[in-house]
Amino acid sequence: MKEFQLIEQFFRDKGQKRRDVHLGIGDDCALVQPAENKSIAISCDTLVENIHFLPSMPAHELGYKSVAVNLSDLAAMGADPAWMTLALTLPDVDNDWLQQFSEGLFEAAEYYSVSLIGGDTTRGPRSINITIHGQVPTGKALTRGGAKIGDWIYVTGTLGDSALGLDILLGKQDVDPQFKEFLINRHYHPTPRILAGQALRSLATSAIDLSDGLNSDIAHILKASNVGAVIDVNELPLSTSLVGSVGPEQAINYALTGGEDYELLFTVPEAQRGALDTALIHAGVKFVKIGQICAGDKLRLVSNGEPFELDLKSFEHF
Amino acid sequence: MKEFQLIEQFFRDKGQKRRDVHLGIGDDCALVQPAENKSIAISCDTLVENIHFLPSMPAHELGYKSVAVNLSDLAAMGADPAWMTLALTLPDVDNDWLQQFSEGLFEAAEYYSVSLIGGDTTRGPRSINITIHGQVPTGKALTRGGAKIGDWIYVTGTLGDSALGLDILLGKQDVDPQFKEFLINRHYHPTPRILAGQALRSLATSAIDLSDGLNSDIAHILKASNVGAVIDVNELPLSTSLVGSVGPEQAINYALTGGEDYELLFTVPEAQRGALDTALIHAGVKFVKIGQICAGDKLRLVSNGEPFELDLKSFEHF
Known part of the structure; x- marks a missing residue:
């Protein structure tokens, strides 16, 4: 099948066409009209089979997640989602797979x-x-570089679910049926924290999304901020499903090193804590304080006031 | 090696940092500041080993060409080059290869x-x-959809050299040594017609870059324009090296079907022909008239007033 036909059949003129898109798929370039007084936030991510996703991953979920993980980068900048390009490499032309993949992709694209x-x-x-590509009022983007000593450290949602969900899929963990669907869904269907990122624009001093x-x-x-941090591992937000499935130490290990949570970690000065509560509760996002920025350049983990030792195994691409 | 280290070592803070880039590599997203009253032209292209380039292609040339073929899409819209993202998939971490690839990539990036x-x-x-990503004054972008009956059809540069260069590399053709370097260079080192595209913004009714x-x-x-065309194959611009290397019929075949020329094909109304001459000569770009837009929806090839039959073998990705 010709490249043109693939794009035509499954992706062209599908999904939402924003009013700021003058020209979509089908010419040498697309043409979009940026809003005034906005910066453009741009990020790219590649998902490779057997490295970033299992061959068994349903095409619909893969389509959804491919968009969601990129949206998560926009969320971490406080940007409003706008446009995306897709480069798809496929071993063969499988119409059923393409149909389901494109439906999942457009489900995420439409929603955001x-x-x-x-x-x-x-x-x-x-x-x-x-x-x-997203847009953010010029000068208001959240970056990694603004955390100050004394700022409080927060995360959205719960941590570690996605990694346990992956281990279930890999057959490395077996959990109670009542928790299984939730955990696998957290792996397949991350929620990019777009609303939280937008709400944090004037409140947070730094932000990052938790992918690794x-x-x-x-x-x-x-x-980037030239600071250190203390995190109390007992404050890490853990889901009922995670806590119900593994022991307390393993739960903390999943939360600290599991990866693919796509929650936001951000820092807020003491003076903004009240405004933060108002803004994020208004946005309907759960969040919790897990530590504080301090002098130095290291992360210190503590538990009940004592240093906490972690067996490191972080997710790396190379 | 970690992903971060690869990007850090070979790509971060290398090359030119434009003044409209607020934040480059190293955060969740980059941040750029679009100019006022400009649209943004966006295009993406993937080059895959064994499909789009030979394993033997030198890394420096591959780095250069990867940027050049994308710039060619901007040229076809009349856009000014601005920003790019790179997603690199590699079988292993080869420092020499990465060094040369990045040098070639930044050579093209700096120049444009x-x-x-x-x-x-x-x-x-x-x-x-x-x-x-490029920028073009809003409403001034060249598209594929504006050609009108009676418009003249032009191309820049010469056609067919790149395909013959590839056939030389593949051992399918053997040519006189005096032509060999030029032809292979045309395959490895296409010239994106950025200046021509900019000059054509107010003159051409349609444009496309010749990749297939x-x-x-x-x-x-x-x-896209809902028209037909007549092209006189004897008007196709052929290089001395192409004409000196293969017979006349094969030369025309290369020029019509070879692909990877990355020249511009564009249409201009009779009333703009004088302005076209002035603009493109000022830009230092060679160009030649090869035919005319007519009613209908087909391409007719002619030679000395007679229909010209072509043995079709166009480059397709699937």
Whole structure:
């Protein structure tokens, strides 16, 4: 099948066409009209079969997740989702797979008001690359570099569920049936914290999304902000399903190193805590304080006032 | 090696940082500031080893060409190059290869004032995906859809050299040594027609870049503009090296179907021909008239007033 036909059949003129898209798929380039006084936030992520997702992952879930993980990067900047391009590499042309993949992709795109504006398909081992674009008022973007000594450290949602969900899929863990669906769903269907990111624009001093695991992701904030941090492992938000499935130490290990939570970690000064409560409760997002920024350049984990030792195993791509 | 280290070592803070880039590689997203009253042109292209390039292709040339073919899409819209993201999939971490690839990539990026603002590396069969961004005054972009009956059809540069260069590399053709380097260089080192595209903004009614071969690429203009075309195969611009290497019929075949020329094909109304001459000569770009837009929906090839029969073999990705 021709590249053109693939794109035409499954992706062109599908999904929402935003009013700021002058020209979508079908010319040499797409044309979009940026809003005034906004910066554009741009991020790209590749998902490769057997590295970032299992061959058994349902196509619909993969389509959804491919968009969601990119949206999570926009959330971490406080940006409003806008446009994306898709580069799809496939070993063969499987119409059923493509139909389900595109439905999952557009489900996420519609919900978060993203237009698919460009596509490219090539033959090869299955991988999905999305470049996503958002808009954020100039000067208001959240970055990794603004955390100050004394700021409180927060995370949204719960941590570790996705990694346990993956271990269930891999047959490494067996859990009570009542928890299984929730955990696997957290792995397949992450919730990009777009609303939280938007609400944090004028409140947080730094933010990052948790893709590799809290323990390694927070290091980026510490480095970029030139600070250290103390985190109380007993404050980590754990789901009933995680706590009900593994022992307390393993639960903390999943929460700290599991990866693929796609929750936001952010820092807020004491003076903004009241405004934070108001803003995030209004946005309907659960969040919890887990620690504080301090001097130095290291992360210290504590439990009941004592140092907490962690067996490190963070998710790395190479 | 960690993904972060790869990006850090070879791509971060390398090359030009444009003043409109607020934040480059190293956060969840890049942040760029679009100019006022401009649309953003966005395109993405994937190059996969053994499909789009030979395993023997030198890394420097591959780095250069990966950017150049994306710039060619911007040229076809009349856009000014601005920013790009790179998703690199590699079978292993080869420092020499990465060094040369990045040098080639930044050579093209510097020359055309593009900043690399985001990167992602994954392990897998070698492929390069670039999403490129340009800016064009709102309403002035060249598209495929504006060709009118009576408009003249032009192309820049010469056609067919790249395909013959590839056939030389594949051992399918053997040519006189005096032509060999030029032809292979045309395959490895295409010239994106950025200046020509900019000059055509107020002159051309439609434009496309020739990546798959004139014969199949012009069909996109005919379909989008709802017109037909007549092309005189004797007017096709052929290089001395092409004409000196193969017979006249084969030369025309290369020029019509070879692909990877990355020249511009565009249409101009009679009333703008004088302005066109002035603008493109000022831009230092060679161009030639090869035919005319007519009623209908087909491409007719003619030679000395007679229909010209072509043995079709256009480049398709699937």
